[in-house]
Amino acid sequence: xxxxxxxxxxxxxxxxxxxxxxxxxxxxxxxxxxxxxxxxxxxxxxxxxxxxxxxxxxxxxxxxxxxxxxxxxxxxxxxxxxxxxxxxxxxxxxxxxxxxxxxxxxxxxxxxxxxxxxxxxxxxxxxxxxxxxxxxxxxxxxxxxxxxxxxxxxxxxxxxxxxxxxxxxxxxxxxxxxxxxxxxxxxxxxxxxxxxxxxxxxxxxxxxxxxxxxxxxxxxxxxxxxxxxxxxxxxxxxxxxxxxxxxxxxxxxxxxxxxxxxxxxxxxxxxxxxxxxxxxxxxxxxxxxxxxxxxxxxxxxxxxxxxxxxxxxxxxxxxxxxxxxxxxxxxxxxxxxxxxxxxxxxxxxxxxxxxxxxxxxxxx
Numbered sequence: 234x235x236x237x238x239x240x241x242x243x244x245x246x247x248x249x250x251x252x253x254x255x256x257x258x259x260x261x262x263x264x265x266x267x268x269x270x271x272x273x274x275x276x277x278x279x280x281x282x283x284x285x286x287x288x289x290x291x292x293x294x295x296x297x298x299x300x301x302x303x304x305x306x307x308x309x310x311x312x313x314x315x316x317x318x319x320x321x322x323x324x325x326x327x328x329x330x331x332x333x334x335x336x337x338x339x340x341x342x343x344x345x346x347x348x349x350x351x352x353x354x355x356x357x358x359x360x361x362x363x364x365x366x367x368x369x370x371x372x373x374x375x376x377x378x379x380x381x382x383x384x385x386x387x388x389x390x391x392x393x394x395x396x397x398x399x400x401x402x403x404x405x406x407x408x409x410x411x412x413x414x415x416x417x418x419x420x421x422x423x424x425x426x427x428x429x430x431x432x433x434x435x436x437x438x439x440x441x442x443x444x445x446x447x448x449x450x451x452x453x454x455x456x457x458x459x460x461x462x463x464x465x466x467x468x469x470x471x472x473x474x475x476x477x478x479x480x481x482x483x484x485x486x487x488x489x490x491x492x493x494x495x496x497x498x499x500x501x502x503x504x505x506x507x508x509x510x511x512x513x514x515x516x517x518x519x520x521x522x523x524x525x526x527x528x529x530x531x532x533x534x535x536x537x538x539x540x541x542x543x544x545x546x547x548x549x550x551x552x553x554x555x556x557x558x559x560x561x562x563x564x565x566x567x568x569x570x571x572x573x574x575x576x577x578x579x580x581x582x583x584x585x586x587x588x589x590x591x592x593x594x595x596x597x
Contacts, residue, residue, distance in 0.1 A: 235433075236433065236484070236485050236487060237396050237404075237433050237434070237485070239488065239489060243407070243408075243430060243489070244489060245426060245429075245430075245489050245491050246489055246491070247491050247492040247495050251496060252422070252495050252496055252499060255496060255499040255503070256419060256422065256499060258499075258503055259499055259502055259503050259506070262506045262507075263421075263456070263457060266464065266509050267457065267459065267461075267463070269509075269513060270461065270463055270513075273517070276520065277513075277516050277517065280519065280520060281512055281513060281516045282314075282461050282463065283307065283310060283311060283316055283318070284512055284515070284516060285462045285463055285464065285509075285512060286310050286335065286336070287303065287306050287310055288465045288468045289335060289450065289462065289465040289466075289467045289468060290306050290331050290332055291303060291306055292465065292468040293331075293335075293442075293443050293447075293467035293471075294331060294443065295471055296442060296443075296446075296470060296471050296474060297442055301327075301328055301331065302324075302325070302328065304320070304322045305322055305323070305325060306324070306331075306332060308321040308322045308323075309324040309328055309329050310332055310336065313332065314336070319531075319536045319540075320536040320540060327358075327360065329357075330359070330360050331358060331443070334354040334357050334358060334443070334444070334447050335447055337350075337353075337354065338447040338451040338454075339450050339451060339454050339460055340460045342451045342452075342454035342455050342460060343455070345413045346409060346412055346413060346448065346451065348406075348409065351405075351409075351444065352372040354444055355371060355372050355440055355444065356371050358371075358439075358440045358443060358444070359439065359440065364438070364440075369437075369438035369439050370437075370438050374401045374402055374405065374437065375398055375401060375435075375436060375437055378394070378395075378397065379394070379398075379435045379438075380393065380394045380395070381393040381394075381395075381435075392478075392482050393481075393485050393486075395433070395434060396433075396434060396435075401436045404436070405434060408430055408431060411430075412427055412448075412452075419456075420452060420455050421502070422495060423452055424449050424452035424453050424455075424456060424498075425449075425494065425495050425498035425499070426495075427448050427449065427452050428445050428446070428448065428449045428498070429481070429484060429491060431444070431445045431448055432481065446466065446467045446470070449466055450466065450467075453466065453502075463509050463512070464505045464506045464508065464509045464512075465505055465508075466501070466505050468505065468508070469502070469504050469508070473501055473504075476497070477501075480493065480494055480497045515543070515544065518543065519540075519543045519544075522543060522592075526576075526578065529576055529578070531573075532569065534555075534561060534565075534566075534569055535572070535573060537559060538550075538555060538558065538559065538569075539578070541558070542591070542592050543592070550589055550590050550591065551588060551589050551590070552570060552588075555569065555570060573590075574590075578593060579591065579592060579593060580592075580593045
């Protein structure tokens with residue numbers, strides 16, 4: 234029997250004594266992050282939020298096995314938020330749909346989440362009415378049974394079975410009323426419960442995980458009382474994906490005591506906040522670079538590659554990698570690189586076949 238089949242459903246309970254200390258740590262870290270960001274100034278706040286939202290969108294989709302183009306996501310977010318960035322690219326329809334959902338959740342966090350709004354999110358995720366090759370119901374509740382399985386066809390392991398389709402509408406009505414009701418539950422704890430509750434109902438044919446994380450982001454924005462996002466819960470869940478699925482499964486197969494889930498959620502959230510320090514450090518580094526090189530002109534390919542180098546470029550950069558990543562010839566790539574060497578933006582390492590390039594550090 235699953236938790237949603239119990240007669241007490243959805244009256245969750247938990248041991249407050251086990252989570253109060255963790256909740257206090259999360260709340261303290263939230264305040265510290267918001268204080269740090271206010272001290273950075275508007276431009277760096279804007280860049281940090283753009284980087285966080287980009288990561289959030291990419292990682293939430295990656296959890297479901299969908300890989301989105303980083304530049305398209307970043308450009309789509311920037312356009313919708315009115316942020317001026319160099320090297321913008323055209324984004325695909327599916328990218329814009331995910332971005333629209335996430336931005337509506339975080340930028341309009343105070344708005345009521347009703348049936349029409351959540352249907353709009355789902356329709357944005359599946360603009361063609363298909364999930365891969367399969368036709369699905371987009372913008373409405375599912376009409377079939379829903380099971381979470383793994384393993385080869387014919388030998389699947391059923392990890393979870395959601396409520397029957399004929400009760401999804403009433404289940405979601407109860408959930409949405411609770412979500413926007415005033416109660417004494419701490420907003421961070423409410424975010425954790427909302428995530429678990431929605432993912433248990435599993436109301437759509439597809440996209441339930443991404444919408445659950447959008448709801449979580451909306452509730453965390455309410456907890457922060459800010460539309461500015463400086464930490465990514467989705468990015469941390471992606472790192473801890475196996476633990477995430479395991480704790481969901483064990484909670485859904487248990488009773489309505491969700492202390493273990495709340496502890497895991499708070500720990501995961503805290504770890505996502507710890508990574509904000511790295512995000513801020515990168516943002517400051519990127520801002521300093523563009524400020525120092527404000528008087529220099531870069532073409533679109535150079536701008537793109539400099540952004541890559543300022544983010545998370547792994548390995549050695551050589552002419553062939555430059556050509557592949559900018560979709561140009563090796564001759565053009567070499568001209569781009571030589572120009573940056575002359576401008577003292579890049580420095581060369583090695584020689585011959587072992588030649589590579591890296592950003593020049595300001596104090597070199």
